[in-house]
Amino acid sequence: MQHKKATIFVILLGCTSLFSDMTYEAARSINGPYLEVLGASATTVGWVAGLGELLGYGLRVFSGYWSDKSKNYWFITLIGYFINLLSVPLLAFAGFWQLAVILMILERVGKAIRTPARDAMLSFGAHQIGQGWGFGLHEALDQTGAIIGPLLVSAALFLRNDNYHSAYIILFFPAVIAISLLIFAKSIYPHPEHLEIKTKSLETKGYPKLYWQYLIAIAFMALGYADFPLIAYHFKSTHLMADDVIPLLYALAMACDGIAALILGKVFDKVGTKALVFALLIALFFGPMVFLGGMHWAIAGMVVWGIGMGAQESIVKATIAHFIPPEKRGTAFGAFNAVFGLFWFVGSALMGYLYDFNIIALVTFSIIAQLIAVIFLMIISGKMQQYFLIQKSSLTHV
Secondary structure (H helix, E strand, O other): OHHHHHHHHHHHHHHHHHHHHHHHHHHHHHHHHHHHHHHOOHHHHHHHHHHHHHHHOHHHHHHHHHHHHHHHHHHHHHHHHHHHHHOOHHHHHHOOOOOOHHHHHHHHHHHHHHHHHHHHHHHHHHHHHOOOHHHHHHHHHHHHHHHHHHHHHHHHHHHHHOOHHHHHHHHHHHHHHOOOOOOOOHHHOOOOHHHHOOOOOOOOOOOOOOHHHHHHHEEEEEHHOOHHHHHHHHHHHOOOOOOOOOHHHHHHHHHHHHHOOOOOOOHHHHOOOHHHHHHHHHHHOOHHHHHHHHHHHHHHHHHHHHHHHHHHOOOHHHHHHHHHHHHHHHHHHHHHHHHHHHHHHHHHEEEEEEEEEEEEEEHHHHHHHHHHHHHHHHHHHHHHHHHHHHHHHHHHHH
């Protein structure tokens, strides 16, 4: 019975993410070209994308700590979703790039507020069905919305002759549905922390040393992972494809993200961190495929980029739940996201500059940073696997 309740809870959160991703991922699929239309440079696009991720991830330290201390997971999550989602349709009324930038950053801030509390609640439900599978199932539903959203704005751009106003305003509707679903989930599961079966933690004080070592590896992964606005900017500025095709490639990447998350999540629950190393090795090659190839290589590159994103949103997060007890998980997710966002900001800003300066240098930087992450994960994978086996054993004997 408890297993069924946990599964339904994970699905409800996933459906909320489906409609929220339909909103803001649709916007992200056209934000780069939109800024180009408004007169921004590639350096500006890279800087804005990086700053948005810096705030969107960095502020999670505080919201995660707040959620752990207050235990008011729902209130924090709802505030974040309101800011996150309602900022998107307002982009329809941005007449110059400076205002558009403010709204894009505000959308990221809203996501920063709600994500650690939401991830903590998700980990409570996922504990019984497998952290990898739980986060993977959530990500698959999440990315279903991330597929539909870009297709929606692609159709809007096609039918309205590249009218970005219409593309953004239509996103008000999935935003309202997402918030409504979240309120419904809260009414059914007012105390999601009760879903997790209590087991003895390997460490009860502070955070294990391995957690911080893991963050170093993730930092290099974030450093070398180009954000989609810069990729979309490249597609438009090189005339590699039409404006209404760019969101379709993003939808393709999101489809690969969701499928990869489901598969990797299931594999992770069986073999542990080997699945993570394998996924990051695949993602290593998106840079040269996307930035140096033609149309066909760009399509293949977006598939690879999507697999990497699927790993980041499922098993990268699921790994943390193996290190950290429930009462500290909000802060742990917050710290993880802050490190990720800081290095994503540095990497995005630098890659935006390198794009204007030398695109070969951009690709080289991306590969080296991600390779360091893979090597570091391989070094600590033995200890990580030990944590995985201990928690798996504790669940088996519950």
